[in-house]
Amino acid sequence: MAKRAHPVFTHHDELITSLLSVLVVSPYGEHMARTRNRALAAWMSEHEVTAQGLSDLVNDALRELTGRDGKTSERTVFRWLSGENQWPQAAQRAALQSVTGCPATDLGFVPRCRAPASPAQQEDPVHRRSFITATTGATAAATPLVAARPFAVGTTDVMRLRAGLDDLTVLDASKGGHEALERAALKGASSAMEKQHKAASQRIRKRLFSVAAEYTTAAAWSAVDARQLERAREHLNRALYMARLARDSIAELDVWNVFAMLARQQQRHTEAVDSGRAAQATAVARRDPLFASLAHARTAIGHANCEERQAALLSLGHAKEALNKAVKGAPRPSWIAFYGRAELLAISAIVHDRLGDPVHAEAASHQALAAIPRQFRRNRALATVQLALTQVHQRDVEQACETAGDVFALMEGDSIPGRMRSLLGDFQRDLIATAPKASATRDWIDRYRSEWSRKQ
Structure with missing residues (x-):
């Protein structure tokens, strides 16, 4: 296993350039050669808001501010982005600030050239409120001004959360599942869900659900590897719910992948x-x-x-x-x-051994061990146990014991995860059934008992 971060936008400048490049000619056929509004484009890319999405948000804010439906369209937003309209109407500026939390000038808009206004004429929140009320008639006068919450969560926050998933991936590949990793994964999921309470675009909300699902699946996987199986099932049920809320098929496949492994550990083979x-x-x-x-x-x-x-x-x-x-x-x-190829070879070894073909399984195990990258230490140790199983199933007892002993060297310095302990237990059971009186069997049992105690 190795845990995940979806590929998300990593270079905002490239994304902004991409967004603006489509604005040379608008969807409405108008040539847009003016100075483009990179600041607004940057905000939209950070929060993953489309032109249609921004127009909807501005109209919602206008409805809250004025009590009347706004008339901002996708075309309006394209005009803002292209620089054709460099200074929206006052009501739209108020709505944009309500949505983004930024004044119009911070969003790249430029006030129209005009004579300096007197202090009494300068626009301030009170004057703006008067303007909005005056333009909306009695309905607005009777409607309290309630600003929408500006977006507080964006792509950068999602990327930061996903970086933590990568750290857990590296830890799992080396040490395997353990309680500290499970707790860290659940903490990451909690952080992602806490951000759901903050204002964000719908796309960002889906990404947060996706990240939370991935963290929760990581916690479930850690519990499976540590043989905390019922706790793992609880995590997976929660992760599946969040993956579907996110409409993230990768996160969902990840959940089903771990469900299959959990079912195997619980001997629920039809469920697997x-x-x-x-x-x-x-x-x-x-x-x-x-x-x-x-x-x-x-x-x-x-x-x-x-x-x-x-x-x-x-x-x-x-x-x-x-x-x-x-x-x-x-x-x-x-x-x-x-x-990849190495893991599929390791799985092939398991399948052929279960089907009663240990010779074919041993060959696949050797190939897998030759191909598994060094950083996947836990996976190499598991493939080593599987190789030992194929050897004992061919009654090559001394070689099998020697192979199984390599696991302790591979996991030196760390506790052996519960799933690996269980597989070693399967090896010892089959070893005793095959050659109960062999000296290699007695030596193995003594060593296993000693290593088990030392690595608690």
């Missing part, structure tokens, strides 16, 4: 198959073969544990085909970085 199929049905799995490959691979493990040989091999084949079609280097969230 169903979770894998749910992952296959997500939009991102249909769009990106890499995600489709992961979903098929999880389904293959579920079928193998259900002793459905043909279905397992078919799913494994689909996973390989999809992986071959995946575009390398495409922008993807960081949590998927663990998945």
Whole structure:
């Protein structure tokens, strides 16, 4: 596993340039060669607000300020961005400040050239209120002026939250799941949800739900790896809810991926198959073969544990085909970085071993270990245990014990995660069943007991 940050805008200057470049000619056919309003474009890019979205927000603010429907259109906003209209009407300026929290001049607007106004004529909040009331008649006079909350959360806040996800990804890849990582992930989710109480565009709100879902899935994964399975299920239910609120298919696939692994740990193998199929049905799995490959691979493990040989091999084949079609280097969230040829080989080893083909499984394990990047220390340790299992299933007891012992060196300095302990327990059980009186078995049991105690 490795946790995630969606690819979001990282270079605001590039985004502003992109936004402004489409304004050379407006959608209404008007040539726009005037000085472009980069400050307004920057605010819109930071808060991910479209021209239509800004016009709707301004009209809502005008309704609150004046009691009457505003007439700001998408075309109006394009005129502001292009510099065709450098100084909106007073009511629109008041609405813009209500929406953004910035005075018109900070948004790149330039007052019309005119003789300096006397102090009595200079516009201030009280004068502006009088102006608005005068222009709206009795309805506005009877309506209290309530300004909309200016947006307080933008892309920068989302990017900062996602950076924390990347830190958790690195920690998980090295140490595996543990309570401190789970607490940190839940704290990140809480921070994202707290920002929902602040004013933000609808797109930013969706991104906050997405980040909260990712953090909560990270917490769930940490709980799965630490074998805190019921707690993991609670986290996943919450993460799925938030991913769907965000309409984020990547976050949803991430949830189903961990659900499949949780079901496997709980011996709910039919549920693991169903979770894998749910992952296959997500939009991102249909769009990106890499995600489709992961979903098929999880389904293959579920079928193998259900002793459905043909279905397992078919799913494994689909996973390989999809992986071959995946575009390398495409922008993807960081949590998927663990998945590729090496991880699929490790999963293939699990599937073939479950299907009673330890020779094929051992070959896949060796290939996986040769390919798993060094930074994925926990994954290398798990693949090592799986290799030991394939060896003991071939009755190569001494070699199996030697291989399994490498796990302790790989995890030196850190506690062994619960899921890895459980897999080591499976190895010891199969070792005793295969060669209960062998000296290698007795030596292994003594070492396992010692390492278990030392790494608590």
